[in-house]
Amino acid sequence: MATRDAYGEALLELGKKRKDIVVLDADLSGSTKTGKFAKAFPERFFNIGIAEQDMIGTAAGLALAGKLPFASTFAVFETGRAWEQVRQTICYSNLNVKLVATHGGISVGEDGASHQATEDIALMRVLPNMTVIVPSDGNETKQVINAISEYYGPVYVRLGREKVPMVMPDHYEFKIGKAYVFHIGKDVNIVATGIMVSKALEASKILNNEGIDVGVINMSTLKPLDTEILLKAAKASALIITAEEHSIIGGLGSAVTEFLSESHPISIHRMGLKDAFGCSGRPEELLKYYGLTPEDITKTIKIALKK
């Protein structure tokens, strides 16, 4: 299940329970899956058309009028086109607006760089009052949507286009700001987010078989960062790998590096887009091209451990 599909379902369920929920979209309700909510509750759905800045401002107004707005479009437009509206109108006033964007990362595929958000986490993370969440699978996404509806304040949630495997265990309970530890490794710990969690788990299986003790942490909340778990991982192993479908500048890799360099400096390798734009291609092909497969992770770890 794609995380965007989980969003569509969660939003519909939430809409049934809470009458204060309103949803906005910018001519992409079929792709973002807000169309499900729109069909069930047409009077609480506002298609603002191809006008993302207007959509964000309207969401702010709805929040001021006592509603709980969810505003959705592709991540590149939600965070890029409307960035200053998000900054000035939503974050500066600390409004209760939920920005849930789909088509994050290069796994968007054939549409190419113009439609692949690879700087969105950086853009949202830098904003005061903003919470940033990147779920790893469908179940986690549903929990995230419920959790943020109970939380007051601006939140950015980044979802993907492609189907992803379920990675989180059944008993898992999402809490904002709490990372999930699959295992803490003695040789290396991989801190991953979004679709890279499943890639990290695959890489850890390969290496564990070769006798390397690899830990994996799902850092689904990038802000606020779970510093407690990071510190634990950094103290357990001398090497940390961060993995994200985003630029290595400003995203998870930066967040982890910023924190650890001040509190417990160790060796960190950031995996992600190395100051580059994405391009057209099939999603799996692109992950390979940009070095984000499980094999790339194992290779990076082996090289780093030799140093």
Added chain:
Amino acid sequence: MQHQIIRRERDVSFLEKQARLVRVEILKMLSLAGSGHTGGSLSAADIVTVLYFSKMRHRPHEPMWKERDRFILSKGHAAPLLYAVLAMTGYFDISVLKTLRKLGSPLQGHPCSRLLPGVEISTGSLGQGLSVSNGIALGLKLDNLSSRVYCLLGDGEIQEGQVWEAAMTAAHYRLDNLCAIIDLNGLQIDGPVSQVKAIEPVDSKWLAFGWHVIKIDGHNMAEILNSLDEVERVKEKPTVIIAHTIKGKGVSFFEGKVEYHGIAPTKEELMKALKELSEEGG
């Protein structure tokens, strides 16, 4: 590759034939790619054919020729249309079209000027092309060049605020070397433009913004040619051509269908479509 000389042909039946061939190339490349934007590439095919085969002064073998007229595809998702006319007028070999949307291809899902000569500016994020066109038009005037700028926008696209900021800029600077063309096909992604978010009355909006407005049937070659001639006679203000079109035009089962905005023809659909287009050719 042979250097093709653009004959700036005005013969309507010649242009109709070229437009048909442009549609054939669009459908073939989209079908091979397996994804991409069919409806909006077909709706603007006649207009862009006239621009590249007749109206614009350009040199396919010298894409950066200083005195060329410029075409800006603000509705960047119609990339297959741009790629078809660029290939057919000789910017690159026609065989490159089959690499559309594939890893490593210069034919990105949305046009990338860094990778493909002939593409003036990368587009794909809607609403940004008219501002860029204004900038080029201003620059051409500074250099005393008589080149013109043509900018193609979607009708859903004009919901973007930046379009109206640019509309005000163009009128303020009296950019009579600039022509915006709106592909008024009545559809966007989530449905008819009138239902998603109404834009009408379109003509009086542009009039109020200080533009010269021409309304045409965007599939009538003579009307397209005449409107582009009229553009050249307008002084001291920019012109917008509001072209009434049919999304998916040329393939009966794509015409007027919202759902064919962003999907490519299957193999079977391609065969049927090519048959229709060849029958039309007689």
